[in-house]
Amino acid sequence: MGTMSGCLGYRALEDFVERHQAALLAVMKLPHKRLPSYSTIRRTMVRVDFVALTNAFNAWAQETISVPEQTAIAVDGKSIKASVEEYDSAYQDFVAVVSAFCTQLGVVIGLQARHNGSESEITTVQTLLEVLQVQGVCFSMDALHTQKNR
Template sequence: MVPFGRLLDALSEVPDPRRAEGKRYPLAPLLLFTVLALLSGATSYRHIICFLEQRRIVLNALFGCTLKRAPSLNTLRTVLQMLDRDALEEAFRQHARDLLPPAEPGRMPVVALDGKTLKGSFDHLNDQKAAQALSAFASAAAILLAHTEIDVKSNEIPAAQQMIAELGLSGVLFTADALHCQKNL
């Protein structure tokens, strides 16, 4: 459970958008328990709440929390929808960087960049293109370092360049599709 303790620390850096009166459930543990529910197969808010109701006592003991009960479905949905997406993404990126093992002498770590079109995201009715996402995956450590949505009016190339800059990694070999093998980059 050590990596999840580190994730709890990283999620503590996400600003809580609620008013002081509305903070019945501490944000960082609520986010961590939501992540654990999703990793356990929860596919809806209702499934997340069921997971919390069934495992609240064990989770409280493992992570030193004091949730008296699971939040309501509306409370969970509202909290998750109010979050600053960039701050949450940065917390996950920081956690992933902390999990990276140190590079072995004489070997350069490999990070694979890959863009994917999200299945079912094309909207015929509103004439919207399919959503695309770019991911950075540390191969040896099997850790997803970052992901980002590719702008509708752009493509994978500038998104990859921006992601490399944001990751701030040095001494790393980045791999990408042939699309990135262009003369004028």
Template structure:
């Protein structure tokens, strides 16, 4: 029996929950959560009301085991343990979020506030540099692609050519801030 594509999108995610007492699969919980959020529901109580309102239609669409849907509290418990990076990657793959020819991609590096190590009371502690990420934003659709972490030994200026090569896009316009307009970067 074939499953709906929204459930298949989450099949590769590893379920971090205990096996004992599990009634609903993680892909079913994530599919319901994603559909509820896409329908405009904010908060788990609203999601629970949405599931109750569309109970018959959701059972027909998703075909869960024993024709039972999880409650909002089950969705909440499942979501508390999900790896959000993997969930985001599955969503991006499902929705096929890729820049297309003619779109503008904005690139900007930012340091994550408070990500550096401060131990003033321990003089023997090695400090480490702050974490820097380069954000990639599709301007026309208002979508954010996966951030690129800059190596600790370099900076945004040297990381951008690598990121652009990784994206390997043709016909896309890249927009940078002034720090990336240095003559030495242009070949």
């Protein structure tokens, strides 16, 4: 709820929890009437298995979202803030997510995680297209994906 309300950092999420404490306790029906602090929010978010989360999202999206034929699907990759390792090295590694957005429905219909140091966006997009299993649609992607095999 905090993220959907524009709270994008751990401190912002902590502020959200403090501001909406009564409503959150009423909705969540927690046994000890205590909500998570900054440290708990951070520890929990750091421990999220991103690959498992994207797999769960993709399974949910395939069951829930019906993609109409002849619609446009925008595919793009974005790096995840604060995931850079060895930022002062020429061999930086960071986590990125490639998403497929159905423009007609206004929703993301698929996600695929990638590590910059181990795979390219091209292969990640190919994997995502296999996961999506959609036909009769028009994909929009960066020019990077027009490369030919040599």
